[in-house]
Amino acid sequence: MAEIIAKGAESIPDIEVRLRSVDEASKEDILWCNGLAVGSPTNLGTVSWRMKKWWDDIGFEVWRQLDGKIGCAFSSSGAHGGGGEHTCQALKTILMNFGILVFGVPDYVAPKTAPHYGAICAVEPISNSDQAMCFRLGQRLSEWVAVYFDGNQNLHPINSNYERGPIWE
Amino acid sequence: MAEIIAKGAESIPDIEVRLRSVDEASKEDILWCNGLAVGSPTNLGTVSWRMKKWWDDIGFEVWRQLDGKIGCAFSSSGAHGGGGEHTCQALKTILMNFGILVFGVPDYVAPKTAPHYGAICAVEPISNSDQAMCFRLGQRLSEWVAVYFDGNQNLHPINSNYERGPIWE
Amino acid sequence: MAEIIAKGAESIPDIEVRLRSVDEASKEDILWCNGLAVGSPTNLGTVSWRMKKWWDDIGFEVWRQLDGKIGCAFSSSGAHGGGGEHTCQALKTILMNFGILVFGVPDYVAPKTAPHYGAICAVEPISNSDQAMCFRLGQRLSEWVAVYFDGNQNLHPINSNYERGPIWE
């Protein structure tokens, strides 16, 4: 999922993307970015302990330095109905704790497919609709960074001409 | 979804089921039952105002009379990733406010399909997996009622011999 | 709470504030604003049906016109531990459904008092700490509007010189 989200993020002009696993991500990375998409497997309906540990460990060090960044969440779970939305919610809760502005995506990206509260998929993002969900999340993240950090109103979703749905069939 | 959940609930011996729309359900119904599955369309990521109004209206009247009943939740939304889990969460929050014990279903009922926090589906429960999700939720509700209200330990899920998963492919 | 939040919002230069009850608020209001603080009493652990109805009624009309606004939430409940955070969560979920960016406030505003996920208080905001919670939420909302809509980086919380905590005693 992270790789597809990164591609979506890179699809917006003048946006630089870093793709980091939880083992690689550093304090410098989190301070560097203007926006971030944070993902975790859904483990028991919420964030994996590894991802949580990353934030718990770095928390005090970066507190009051992340305010106003823009964030979103993604998760793969074992099943539809398996807690992916809850995991995204927990991730956004972590981000909000730092003063990060979080968002979902009102768009439909395929029939009956919408990353309203983050991108979620069952097991791996194999289907076109799962991949579209991830791509759009990354794209939207970069759009918000472009609009709010780079002042590029042209990239505001309201001005977009791509399909945003709803798509129910 | 409600109709399929009702069928699942009725599949357990000696369980009487009432199927009620939000317009039909009465104070007498809610006091009568030992267990309940409450559903709402996902509207903006949470419970519809009509369902909420039902509970807000009846709240004070039934307070301290619902403690210890067993409850669960279901929701249809416009899309996968569209807020169905959040709506189930809000419904369970309402139930917990009354002292109702709420549950999810750890089982997998079809490949990559699990009503871990309630039954959710995109638009209508047309697919076999969506229907299996609903049926199992109703079945489990009746199993808990059988175990905890009727003292029928044979029906405890731990003693069941049906497939409970996980089913990942 | 709304009145104190409005005062906090007005404390930031060049910010115009409209204070609206759920009965007064119009489609024009919601389209007009750049940022919004939405509140509801905690009724059964989530949004009141009246507030939900407002959003359900106006939903389709304003969809794709609210993207990128900045939002936050507040709630009064009958008790500490009474569901105020859950109500704020539900309100933010509604806002995210429209593509609104939502935030909490990492600051402590009084001993053991922090609007991390919105402003909450038990019954009425009588205490200084409850009032400080509300004021800071409104202030932060206006700060984000100033930074991201008016390009006023001076008002970024990172550049602020007021007390942000933590305050544990």
Add this chain to the structure above:
Amino acid sequence: MAEIIAKGAESIPDIEVRLRSVDEASKEDILWCNGLAVGSPTNLGTVSWRMKKWWDDIGFEVWRQLDGKIGCAFSSSGAHGGGGEHTCQALKTILMNFGILVFGVPDYVAPKTAPHYGAICAVEPISNSDQAMCFRLGQRLSEWVAVYFDGNQNLHPINSNYERGPIWE
């Protein structure tokens, strides 16, 4: 908090209580109990990584062996409004993943104090109201175990004669 909850749990006749830190708790403990109160500090608005790791590590081993136990949650956070309810919600989400029935307490235990979704307190449970919240949560847990596992209907909260509120002043 755990100690006071344990006292509340022990206040019900014929209930045996084990008090375990996350470092001490074993697979045998979790299989042994009929009911459990799980607590975590609120770290960034959700469960600490240590508590999450405990469940992640033991998850597959105990899956399908915890169904039907009765559970609840508690958390201390740095502040009122600091995420305690969210942490209890995450803990209950973990429990539901295993098929555990979870509950809140509709009672008021002191003025403006109610463990509706678990017991929460800011920093330490020093005040009488914080302590009452914890005690009642443990008491209720044991009451449900007494009713549903030991068949002791006398202990059903509906039959109780202690103060249950609401207490608004």
